[in-house]
Amino acid sequence: MKITYREALRLGLREALARDERVFLMGEDVGRYGGTYAVSKGLLAEFGPERVRDAPLSELAFVGAGIGAALGGMRPIVEVMTVNFSLLPLDQIVNTAAILRHMSGGQFAVPLVIRMATGAGRQLAAQHSHSFEGWYAHIPGIKIAAPATIDDAHGMLGAALADGNPVLVFEYPALFETTGELSAEAIDIAHAKVRRQGTRVTLVAYGNCVPKALQAADRLAEEGINAEVVDLRVLRPLDMDTVLASVRKTRRAVVVDDGWRSGGLSAEIMARVMEQAFYDLDAPVARVCREEVPIPYARHLEEAALPQADKIVAAVKGLFQ
Amino acid sequence: MSTPIPPPPSGPVPYPPEKSIALLTDMLRIRRLEEKCAELYGAGKIRGFLHLYIGEEAVATGAMRALLPVDSVVATYREHGHALLKGVAMTRIMAEMFGKKEGCSRGRGGSMHLFDAATRFYGGNAIVGGGLPLAVGFGLAAKMRGEERVTACFFGDGAVAEGAFHESMNLAALWRLPVAFFCENNFYAMGTAIARYEAQTDLCAKAASYGMEAFPVDGMDVVAVHEGAKRAREHAMASGPVFVEFRTYRFRAHSMFDPDLYRDKSEIEQWKTRGPIHTFSARLKAQGDLTEERFLEIDAEVAGEVDAAVAFAEAGSWEPVEDLAKDVYAP
Missing domain, CATH: 3.40.50.920 (Rossmann fold)
Incomplete structure (x- = not known):
């Protein structure tokens, strides 16, 4: 089956929501709008507003809420629209999600996935063209996934949810229109x-x-x-x-x-x-x-x-x- | 400080004597634990930052005793009392401050980062305002999972100036989450008086602007705190988030490094006349529910608990350095 990178991301989301009722998607314009990049289009109708949850422009609060919800027994997928805006919830990512397990002596896992679009190449100028994957890769306690292929766009989300640690998944709008065959290959977030x-x-x-x-x-x-x-x-x-x-x-x-x-x-x-x-x-x-x-x-x-x-x-x- | 200092809490205590004695005992447990911490800090047994709650004990005591074991608690770096009353053993709290592996965070957190999954005590957060979004998430999880629990989120007046406060108020109110926001207003953000950092010093007005139930309580009166917290818990469970401003005062400096040069000694002395322990004891004595003898007995029992905690911490062990990288990730 030939699909686009965007469709692969959407399929990964749909499968994750269907597979586990603890999973929910939360972020700005993920529901009624269908996702800034139309990645979550159609998911609101399929899964309802509780599980495809539109959030206010409060990245700090809803990323922190994702951490709390993960600790409280859910499996949140938090969408921060783009990496550029992820500097607002940086405190919650670095000072809570990444360190909570170690600092508490191993008492807590934070099974949270944070998705965000990243990268330049679309004439969006300086505030919308950052690429901070490397910054995030500096931080112990989180994992960083960067899907570059159709299979990874589809499969990395599921692997991230299954991982049990906070995982940041970076999606590349520059690749959203690329197409390819979806294979049956098992996808991990461990190997190059x-x-x-x-x-x-x-x-x-x-x-x-x-x-x-x-x-x-x-x-x-x-x-x-x-x-x-x-x-x-x-x-x-x-x-x-x-x-x-x-x-x-x-x-x-x-x-x-x-x-x-x-x-x-x-x-x-x-x-x-x-x-x-x-x-x-x-x-x-x-x-x-x-x-x-x-x-x-x-x-x-x-x-x-x-x-x-x-x-x-x-x-x-x-x-x- | 611009707010006038009210007269000391007074009047009858509307509880059976056992309940009153339990509240008094809990306040004393926090007080004596922390006095010992200050002493051990001087002796070099406890290091890092140490923020004492002395003066504010009525808030944690009245509030924690209004919560149920199923409830979740998110607190600040001034959280020894909250951890203790959520059910974390004093031995494990003291061991944590010593940095020992028997501590409630294996000695990795210290004074500011007490955690205990078993009692649903989620820290121990040293980022001002950092706990508020987390509490919203606990509330969201409870609501989505249909669990009958409230999340109590403690934070200081300083946190109200953070964006995290406003974003969290909005989110909790928008989604009608079962969260009780307990603001411990001691009128200072570290060394800056509230009138010097807030354009609007009526903190309840801020919360109310998000369409949230909000009311102030005398945080030096354990009875008022307890009744206010019970009302807040019921409200959170039945109809969504609530904000309570507990007006209190810390008698000691912000931390062990603070020379306390930003407030008048007379202000501290005046607040001390409102001290939560001696005013509550006086009220109990006045109605015949407490004698000086009984008070001394309780105090001695508490001293015994503190001594046992210190002995436990002294006897504890250091986490092996080979385990340094353990638990950075879940396996």
Whole structure:
């Protein structure tokens, strides 16, 4: 069955709501409006306003309420419309959801899923184009899922709900119209995946940079460089085994990160490769990141600020000079 | 402080003597526990931040005794008394303050982060206003699951200035959730007097603006607190959220690090004439429900409980460092 990324997300939500009556969806415009990105369209009619619950523009309170409801025996899916607005409930995410279990001596689990759209590329300017997955991946106690494929868009929500920990699922509007076959493959939130086999360089990417990395790999292949593409899928905990296995094979790596360079996730991955596979490398690890600017509105400037296939190609070629 | 200080609580106590004695005993348990904590802080046994509730005991006592074991409680970093009266053993509270593994949070939380799943005591939150959204969520879960329980959320007057307060009031009222918001107004947000940080110092007016039942109570009078909290619990169960402003006062500094330079000693002395324990004892004595002898007996029993808690904490063990990363995630 060929479906879009958006439909895959919706199918995942519908299945989660149908499977377990403790599950409910809560957020701004998730019900009557049908979801800002039409992801939850139709779910209100199917599951009713108690379980597809429109919330006021009170991200701090309804994310905190999601934590309380999870502790109180429910399995909430809280939608924060976009990552940009997730800075408002950051306190509840960091100071409660992430630390409650450890700080209480292991007494409480917080089985909460927080979904949010992330990333740039749609000319929405600086306040609507952030990519904070890497920030969130800094925090122990939460897990970070970044679905880049149809199967992951469909299956990661169920895996997140089954996990029993607070999980942030980042969805990519830039990918919402992409289509693909839905497979019967079991989806976890524990492992990275090789999306394209290659021999000479490893491209490490996640989320909306995965298609860019694949595009770059196609172009590199035309020039005789066979690139392997690793989709991290889960940004915390990081599956370094898969990354390192690939790097040890190809002996070169380029990390592609939609976040800013300084103190970012790319730096963490490069550091771990250096710590664990330094002597397997034939060249220093390189990276392609978001330029260190707020994302501008004008299309040409926005494109220049983001990781693109040609920048990845250039970075790879740099490793062979 | 702009609000005039009312006369000390007085008048007959409308309870059978056993109930009055139980309330008095609970206030004394909090008071003596915390006096010991202050002493042990000086001795270096307790470290970190330590916020004492001394002066405010009538609020936790009257309110907690109006709740049922099925009810959930969310509190602040000034929560020793609330934990104790929700049913967390004094031994485990003291062990927690010592940082011992026998503590109610395995020594990982300390004074500000007491937790106990068994008694539905959910902290112990050191972010001002941080507990309010959580309480809304407990209320939502109870309502969706059809459970007959109320969530009592304690917070200080300082929290009312936070966005979390306003968002939570709105959400709880909008969804008519069974939550009792218990504001412990001690008239200071750390060192800033309420008139210096609130444009509207009538806190009930703020809650009422969300269409919520809201009323003030003399927080130095354990009888008034108990009756107010009972009324609040019934209201929350029957028709949704309620806000109670307990007007109280802390006799000690904000924390052990606070030199207390922002208020007049005369103000503290005046509030001490309203002290919840001695005024309540005097009323009980006046109606023949308590003698000085009985008071001293109770005090000695409480001292015994405190000594046992200290001995328990002293005898406790340290969590092995190998367990440092345990319980960051659920397995």
